[in-house]
Amino acid sequence: MRRDWGPIVLGVALTLTFAILVGLGTLGPAGDADERSPAAQGPPTPPNWMRKLRAGEKPPQFVLFSFDGAGSHDHWRRVLPLAEKVNAHVTGFLSGIYLLPDERRGEYAGPGHEPGRASIGFGGSEQEVANRITDLNDAVAAGHEIGTHYNGHFCAGNEPSAERWSTAQWNDELDQFFGIVRDATTNGLLVAENTIKGGRTPCLEGDFGKLAPALTAHHLTYDASRTSEGIAWPRQRAGIWEFWVPVVRVPALGGKKVIMMDYNLWYSLNGAREEPARDNEFTAVTLDTYRAAYQAALNTNRAPLSVGTHFNDWSGGAFSAATEKFMSEVCVREQTVCTTYSQVIAWMKLQDPKVLARFRGLPAAQVT
Ligand SMILES: [Zn+2]
DSSP states (O other), X not given: OHHHHHHHHHHHHHHHHHHHHXXXXXXXXXXXXXXXXXXXXXXXXXXXXXXXXXXXXXXXXXXXXXEEXXXXXXXXXXXXXXXXXXXXXXXXXXXXXXXXXXXXXGGOBOTTSOBTOOSSOOOXXXXXXXXXXXXXXXXXXXXXXXXXXOSSOOOTTSSSOGGGOOHHHHHHHHHHHHHHHHHHHTTTOOOOGGGOOEEOOGGGOSOHHHHHHHHHHTTOOEEOOOEEESBOOOEEETTEEEOOEEEEEEGGGTTEEEESBXXXXXXXXXXXXXXXXXXXXXXXXXXXXXHHHHHHHHHTTOOOEXXXXXXXXHHHHHHHXXXXXXXXXXXXXXXXXXXXXXXXXXXXXXXXXXXXXHHHHSOOXXXX
């Protein structure tokens, strides 16, 4: 058919395809569109904040939205256009087995577990996996980042849980993660292995001393699983950048300190039970917490703020609603940059080490 159409018609077809892609929000922010046109392909222009700070200049307030699991078609289809609209880039921490159709579940054996077992679902039907591959490809094409949430999601109570794994077991889990990703590339996945640079462990579990050598062995450069009291600058330990999940006071809980992640907030609010009458309240409480944490960092140490969530519909979608609302309001603010972990690492590498050390020396930002 192409042969009959000739180059002019093909050109029209490409233009139409491009227009449709832009319309679907599968390409980057509007500013990137020209660079990404079929006629002028090349690396995207670095954002204007990707530079060394001038003397005395404050760092941008980075906000790092991340989604653990990263397998929900419905959620990707909401987040991709929203992120494009507000010029945000996000990180999806992918559970590897979401790329393994149910009928192939036996190909995965979690460290210390029987083949085909996991604490989360596998990928579902072949069609569901194919949809997920499209979602991930669109995310990467729009400049979002894919990291790992490992595979089987074995947490305390489902032993041996990640907390107990040895370095050899972490290596095994990561070998299997990358094996599944590699296999999916034969089915069209366009997430290059060497673009996966970090991850978040299931339930934030794991002994860092045992995990770090496995991260290094797999060319991963960051972890986003440890907690910090307040909002603190990333630190390098054993060659791995640690991006902290902040523990903050939750105003609505009388200042009680909670790990600022969706599930932990839910658990603190009502023991993580479905309670439809309180869905709106939970959205408001979560949004207030995010806003207060952002303001604390902005006003003091300017440490990157991690907003770690899951693609979930817990409590009627209360927590996803809060995250999406927060993204829509914060990412368009002056001096604020919503971006990915690897981009913040690239920014940190451009800075004078002494300047970074001074930021790190500041007390962690606290919600008061
Ligand atoms: Zn998780």
